[in-house]
Amino acid sequence: MKYIILIFIPSIFIGQNxxxxxxxxRASLNSKSCDSLIxxxxxxxxxxxxxxxxxxxxxxxxxxxxxxxxxxxxxKGKDKLEDAINTEPNSIELRKIxxxxxxxxxxxxxxxxxxxxxxxxIKKMSIEQKKR
Numbered sequence: 638m639k640y641i642i643l644i645f646i647p648s649i650f651i652g653q654n655x656x657x658x659x660x661x662x663r664a665s666l667n668s669k670s671c672d673s674l675i676x677x678x679x680x681x682x683x684x685x686x687x688x689x690x691x692x693x694x695x696x697x698x699x700x701x702x703x704x705x706x707x708x709x710x711x712x713k714g715k716d717k718l719e720d721a722i723n724t725e726p727n728s729i730e731l732r733k734i735x736x737x738x739x740x741x742x743x744x745x746x747x748x749x750x751x752x753x754x755x756x757x758x759i760k761k762m763s764i765e766q767k768k769r
Contacts, residue, residue, distance in 0.1 A: 657689045661734070664693055668700040684725040691718030692734050695742075715748060729762045 660677055663670040674693040678686045694714025698707040718738075722731045736755040739748055 657686070661689060661692055661696075664696045665699065668697075671697050671700055684721040685728060685730055687724075688718050688721035688728070688731040688734055691715065691721060692738060695738055711746065729759060732758050732762075 657674075657678065660670070660674040664674045665671070671693060675690060675697065678690045678693065681687070681690070691714040694717065695711050696714075698711035698714070701707040701710055718731070718735055722728070722735060725731060732755045736752060736759060739752045739755070742748060
């Protein structure tokens, strides 16, 4: 019996390795997927994972019913994403997340201030990566 457990334990941990990008993509589809993204990155410490948490909270605002709750969730997520980008300003992944969110939210939320800067940064980094 011990040997059976030892055989299955590694497969359980390998199966739990879900990519953040996949969770972020599914988060906009429904509230449960969004909640699973938030739970998955909630206790993580890297700035990239904090950025995904911020993005998850902003997407959660889409699924909320009350206007005040939507605004609070969006504001909290925006602060977390901006904090993550300030911590790691050269992260192309965080910049792509912010750029994607800024391109897909309504204008009245007034979160389009870094859009051009991010697009230039992403293009520059993509060209540098292709040269390598």
